[in-house]
Amino acid sequence: MGAESVWSVDPRTGEPRGDGPVAEVSGPAAVDAAVRAAHAALPALADRARRAALLRAAAERLHAVGPELVAAAEAETALGFPRLTGELARTVFQLRYFADLVDRAAEPGGFLDIRRDSADPGLTPPRPDLYRTKLPLGVVGVFAASNFPFAFSVPGGDTASALAAGCPVVVKAHPDHPESSARMAAALREAAREVGLPEGTIGLVHGFEAGPELVRHPLLAGVGFTGSARGGRALFDLAAARPRPIPFHGELGSLNPVLITEAALTVPGAGTAEASAGEAGTAAASTGAASAAEELARGLVGSFTLGTGQFCTKPGLVLVPAGAAGDAFEKAVADAAAQAPAGVLLDARMREAFLDGFARRAALADVQTVAPAASAPTPEAPLAVRPGVLSVPAPSALRGSHEALLEECFGPATVLVRYADPAEADAILSRLDGCLTATLHTPAADPEAPALLGALARFAGRVLFGGWPTGVAVADAMHHGGPYPASTSTATSVGATAVERWLRPVSFQTVPDALLPH
Incomplete structure (x- = not known):
């Protein structure tokens, strides 16, 4: 029996769109291949200059095919051309914003938060030479949101911040916009090729069962999720129940x-x-x-x-x-x-x-x-x-x-x-x-x-x-999260500090400068 097909559906009528399916449901083998390809891209992403180049190239690619992306997303979501044009512009800005953060990552105030303590044998206890920085977690699984086909989807904030941190990404596409997701993933992979990074730096999988399969994969290092409380909590519990639990940064809904x-x-x-x-x-x-x-x-x-x-x-x-x-x-x-x-x-x-x-x-x-x-x-x-x-x-x-x-x-x-x-x-x-x-x-x-x-x-x-909450600026001081069940962690999914979700601190002791990660 062949793989199950994924169709794009018109939300105005509930009827399938187009002349045929836009993708196939990703079985365990497809999910495994996407995660392993992403994991193989980790060493190449260690080059921060190339990371920044990838984010800027992705922004340019999305901007260049913007009219096609907006048309596909409008047909799949009925959110309207003005709204989606603005959302795509926000997404392009966000990619460039994180590229700028990568450029400044090692500077004072940058997201690597580098700290240095010189050796002092006269202290009690003696202090060795210490160098503290942050390293990428590894492959990140991103669950696209239904209501933002650009800004919280394949090239959205979770993906942009993970790539900025040096983490390859595998995105679980939302079933409400599979065609848009496939088009955006292709644009991101083209951007990766353009800057000399493996195409596997950005993977895409489809289908309900692909989500749990992705979270369970032993090479996955973290998850970003935007969606329902029921679905998010199930995946959150799954991430915690792994033999080696992984961080799950989920946004699960809010009354506001x-x-x-x-x-x-x-x-x-x-x-x-x-x-x-x-x-x-x-x-x-x-x-x-x-x-x-x-x-x-x-x-x-x-x-x-x-x-x-x-x-x-x-x-x-x-x-x-x-x-x-x-x-x-x-x-x-x-x-x-x-x-x-x-x-x-x-x-x-x-x-x-x-x-x-x-x-x-x-x-x-x-x-x-x-x-x-x-x-x-x-x-x-x-x-x-x-x-x-x-x-x-x-x-x-x-x-x-x-x-x-x-x-x-x-x-x-x-x-x-x-x-x-x-x-x-x-x-x-x-x-x-x-x-x-x-x-x-x-x-x-x-x-x-x-x-x-x-x-x-x-x-x-x-x-x-004053004002109204529908509108979230991409800015250094923005926090988009909240106590459970608004989110499953204290992190933000929007703004500069979103990148911190995909990093872990490491102290290097008495390591010669030439051998330290920079």
């Missing part, structure tokens, strides 16, 4: 709560860092209250519906004060959600899970539907859906039977939790699991702002004052 104070709803712009103490004194103006509520409502709806609600940083829970200000905000959210366009989820399975999850939450006691999530078929997109919003009093959300309200519902939906006083808001926050982000909207002059920010930082990896 938003806390809005009454003052933020009654002063235009009060939820931003630029709001002044003087503005807080005008909170009584009814027109200002309506404007503030409408402004925040538009921002919220724009954020939780971005990419059809499929961002890992989507705000899925919003704490809103009970009373007139909260009522105005809820109405404004309903109005904005009614104007939001329908969209297509990445595959039919996600669509059904979204509609079912929203319906189950809506059926809970004391839960009101502010905007109904529903199927919204069109001739071009029969699987499209409309966004939904639910509202519930804080005491009801704290019931054991209502736990689903405090869990992520993947897709364009959010839950408004109405709190009567700070104690109710704190009770909700105290029940939340680890999150990627948490956002505070209140005036800068709010005397409680420092304590509120501290409360949010207890369980979130990135805390925002």
